[in-house]
Amino acid sequence: MAPSRVRAESQPSILKAKGLTMFAPLRFLWNATRGHRLAPWRSDYLRWRVETYSGKPAETLTSKDVLSFL
Numbered sequence: 001m002a003p004s005r006v007r008a009e010s011q012p013s014i015l016k017a018k019g020l021t022m023f024a025p026l027r028f029l030w031n032a033t034r035g036h037r038l039a040p041w042r043s044d045y046l047r048w049r050v051e052t053y054s055g056k057p058a059e060t061l062t063s064k065d066v067l068s069f070l
Contacts, residue, residue, distance in 0.1 A: 029070065041066035 029040065036043040041063040050069045051058040 025070075039063075040070075 032046045033040040033043045040046055047058040047061055050066055
């Protein structure tokens with residue numbers, strides 16, 4: 001008799017596992033700063049997010065503004 005196969009959909013995802021949801025902000029930061037990992041305040045995507053949620057113009061954001069937002 002062949003071993004039964006478990007469907008891929010029924011297996012828990014790493015991202016949905018209990019206890020790993022606390023890493024969601026770090027995962028977002030890692031993805032949002034692609035190309036600017038050592039200087040996240042230069043990331044156009046992250047600057048746009050900060051501008052959207054804080055109301056400050058993206059052109060005037062400094063590293064302090066972006067890091068305080070995170």
